[in-house]
Amino acid sequence: MNDARGGISVGMKLGFARLRGVSAPLSVVLACGAVFALSVLGRRAEPAGALDDLLAVPVFGLALPVLAYLVSERVCGGQRLDRGVDSVARHGADRRAAVLGLLLASAVSTALIAVLLTLTAVFTAHGAGSLLFDLRSSIGIALLGGAVYALWFGAASLLGKRGGGRKWALIADFILGAGNSALAAPCPRSHVRNLLGGEPVLEISQAHAWLALLAIGVVCVMLSATRTPE
Amino acid sequence: MNALSFEGVSHAELVSVSTAFTPGTHVVLGSERDGTHTLVQLAAGVAPPSAGHVQLNGVAPFTSAATRRAVGSLCANEALPHARTVSAALALALRARADARSVTSVLGAAGLTRLAARRTSELTARETRAIALALALSHPKPHLLALHEPLSLVDLVREEFILEALSAAADSGVIVLASASGLEDASRLGGEAHALDRGIWLDSAHARLPALRATLRVQTPDPRRLAARLSEVPDIQGVSWAGASELLVHGSNLERLAHSVVSNARAEAIQISALRQELPALDALSAARASMARPTAPTRPE
Numbered sequence: 060m061n062d063a064r065g066g067i068s069v070g071m072k073l074g075f076a077r078l079r080g081v082s083a084p085l086s087v088v089l090a091c092g093a094v095f096a097l098s099v100l101g102r103r104a105e106p107a108g109a110l111d112d113l114l115a116v117p118v119f120g121l122a123l124p125v126l127a128y129l130v131s132e133r134v135c136g137g138q139r140l141d142r143g144v145d146s147v148a149r150h151g152a153d154r155r156a157a158v159l160g161l162l163l164a165s166a167v168s169t170a171l172i173a174v175l176l177t178l179t180a181v182f183t184a185h186g187a188g189s190l191l192f193d194l195r196s197s198i199g200i201a202l203l204g205g206a207v208y209a210l211w212f213g214a215a216s217l218l219g220k221r222g223g224g225r226k227w228a229l230i231a232d233f234i235l236g237a238g239n240s241a242l243a244a245p246c247p248r249s250h251v252r253n254l255l256g257g258e259p260v261l262e263i264s265q266a267h268a269w270l271a272l273l274a275i276g277v278v279c280v281m282l283s284a285t286r287t288p289e
Numbered sequence: 290m291n292a293l294s295f296e297g298v299s300h301a302e303l304v305s306v307s308t309a310f311t312p313g314t315h316v317v318l319g320s321e322r323d324g325t326h327t328l329v330q331l332a333a334g335v336a337p338p339s340a341g342h343v344q345l346n347g348v349a350p351f352t353s354a355a356t357r358r359a360v361g362s363l364c365a366n367e368a369l370p371h372a373r374t375v376s377a378a379l380a381l382a383l384r385a386r387a388d389a390r391s392v393t394s395v396l397g398a399a400g401l402t403r404l405a406a407r408r409t410s411e412l413t414a415r416e417t418r419a420i421a422l423a424l425a426l427s428h429p430k431p432h433l434l435a436l437h438e439p440l441s442l443v444d445l446v447r448e449e450f451i452l453e454a455l456s457a458a459a460d461s462g463v464i465v466l467a468s469a470s471g472l473e474d475a476s477r478l479g480g481e482a483h484a485l486d487r488g489i490w491l492d493s494a495h496a497r498l499p500a501l502r503a504t505l506r507v508q509t510p511d512p513r514r515l516a517a518r519l520s521e522v523p524d525i526q527g528v529s530w531a532g533a534s535e536l537l538v539h540g541s542n543l544e545r546l547a548h549s550v551v552s553n554a555r556a557e558a559i560q561i562s563a564l565r566q567e568l569p570a571l572d573a574l575s576a577a578r579a580s581m582a583r584p585t586a587p588t589r590p591e
Contacts, residue, residue, distance in 0.1 A: 062354060062387075069385050076371045076381075136371065146370040149335045150424075151358025152385035288337075288352040 066153035070160020073147055074134045078168055086129060087172050090122045091179045098184035109184040111256065114197060118176045119251050123201075124208060126176075127169045128229045131212035132222075134165040140216035141287040155287045162213045162283060166206040173205030174198055197255075203269065204251045207276040211247050214279035217286050247275055291346060291432045291464050293332060295490075298341035301327040302488040306341070314455060314465040314480025318472070323485040325437060325468035326365035332435040332466055333362035345433055358386055359432040361425030363439060367417045369409050375420060376405045382424055390427070399423035399446045419445035426454040434458055436467045440474040452477065502526065503543035507536045507550055508563035515559045524549045537567060 097117050101109035135143035144157035177197045185193060211228060218224025236248030239260050243249035249260040253268040263271065293310040302324030319325045330336050331343045334350025334357040343349060350356045369378035370385070379392040396402045401423050404416060412420070419442050425434060439451050459465045459480065469475040475482060484491040509515050516528045516536055524546060527539040540546035543566060554561050 065384065065387060066354070069381060072381055072384075073371055076373070076377070079373065145335065146368055147381060147385040148354070149333060149357060149360075149362065150370075150382045150385040151354055151360075151387065153354040157385075289354050 062153050063156040066156025067160040067163065069147050069152045070144055070157035070162075071164045072160075073144065073157070074161045074164025075168075077134055077136055078130065078164070083130070083133060086126065087175060090126060090172075091175060094118055094122065094176055094179045095183050098180055101184055107186050110181060110186055110193060113180045113184045114177065115252065115255050115257055118180050119173075119200070119204060119255060120248070122176055123169075123173050123204060123251075124229060124232055124248065126172050127205065127208035128212055128225060130169050130172070131165055131209060131216060131225055134161050134168070135213075135216050135222055135225075137221065138216075139219065139222040140213055140283060143216070143222075153289055155284055155289050158283055158287045159280070162210055162280060165209040165213055169209035170202045170205035173201035173208075177201040200251060200254045203272050203276075204247060204254075207247045207272050207279075210276045210279035210283075214282045217283060244271070245275065247272060250275070291462060293345050293433055293464050293466065294343070295328075295331070296342045296344075298331065298338045298343055300331060300336070300338040300340070303327050303331075303338075303485075303490075304488040306488075306490040308483070308490055308492060310464050310466055312459065312462040312464055314459045314467070314478060315483060316475045316478045316480050317466065317468045317483045317485055318470075318475050319468065319485035320470045321365055321437075322487070324488045325470070325485055328485065329362065329435045329437040329466070329468060330364055332433060333357070333360050333364070335362065335364060356432075359428075359430065361428035361431045361434045361436075363418065363422045363425050363436040365437045366414070367421040369412075369417060369420065372409060374405070375407050375409055375412065378409050379405075379420065379424065386428070388427075388429060390429070395423055395427040396420070398427060399450060401446065415442065415445060418442055422446055422451070426451065426458075431458065431463050433464045433466065436465075438468055438470060438474070440469065440477060448477075502539050503541065503546050504567035505538045505540075505543075505546055505550060506531065506563075506565050506567045507538055507561060508534055509536065509554070509559055509561050510534055511559050512536050514557060515554055515561075518553050518557050518559070519550065522549050522553055534562075 094113065094117060098109060098113050101113055140158055140161065141154060143161060144152065144154055147157055148154040181193050181197055212225050215224035215228030216222035232246045232248045235242045236246030239249065239258050241261060243260045250268040250272045253259040254265055259268065291312050295306045295308050298306045302322065317325055317328060331338050337351040345356050345360065348356045350360060369375065370381040372378035372381055376392045379395060383390060383392065392405060393402065396405050401419060404420060422439055422442055423446065425436060434455065440448065455465050455467065455478065465480065467478050469478055507515065512530060512534050516530065519525050519528050519538060525538055525540050529537045531537045538546060538550055547564065550564065551561065
């Protein structure tokens, strides 16, 4: 148990260390800047629906998946998820626990990025409704959506020699996740869209969309853990 | 008792390597192209073998964290855990090893304290290897020390420190598996000699040096007179001038050669300031080995 805790902690430290530097914060600032610019334009065109449009497409539809992909790539050191912890595993860290630590670092970072993007959107494009309500509902989606996207790309990083599965996961999310058939069900995009008030997948309710997102996250963690040797 | 075994291991350069190591020092002679780097990587559990099994005390190191924790390793190309400074990277590695010692004590023992505050991105490849060597040698209770050419770092880490640490480990029941690309390094490391020749494992029986000509490098203030005297001695097959005040004296038996050189110099009252064996280059050895029959060595598949 201590070994596992130690491995998770080492993996987390490794993940956060890989995110240090100028480029990661710069990408987030640029994304927030773009969201701000789009919100100004959106408010001019249609003040009432500006926030919904902004959250549905630029924030959760485009910026979040792309930034989550970049975070995952960075946290894994451009490798497969399981080989991304080689530098600590060779000294005795439990590879599986370290991978969970990497996923945790990736999930926390992506969730925070999602919250930042959401706050930028809500504060700049907020319309006539209650600010508190908008904040509460959209931040919840940002936290869960961000974390699930990180776990989704993490599990996909177990495919391919150098984690090329990440790229395919991004493409699948964009293409399959945009639909509302059964093929869209495993993609985070489809459930995030449902939570934001968009078209549901397989007619499932918003309450079930939360559970579906949670299930995707749990399955991704389990896949990552079982497919990684100790 | 610790035991490291390779069973039908094929991976990168290695071809069907089957061998076992017991506690003590084992030196594997060969270059990186012969597969010494791969051998160390597999022993340390850095990579899984493509075919066959590598086991340390009955467990595959790649799939067991506890087994890897008991291994100190130095690979040909090293990368410290990702961190801003050497100190932070080493702290992460020590934490992974569940080692409570401080970074300062690990680097201090190897005389590398000056590198602690350096950024990892500013380290040269050799400095990174030196830090990895310090980390491996600082292991408190290793079962295996798998080191790729540790004596190639003597300009950064004191040779006495490396040899003493390896000797102490071997004496306390640790398997010390070190590679060397030169005979001089191999003889300084001592222990049982093995060799890898283009991925083919040659155990200690086959790794014996082939019967090459023995050569002595003799330093004397009067090389001309000594050469004239030695050229008449029947034990000596040839004498050549190596530049300045050095002679290369060739013969078939090293001991007889040394005896002849010393006794003839003494008879002529010629001073000898240095006398040492001139070891053949690894290429010359490989060529000599290739000409020898190798009945048990597997052949490389087409």
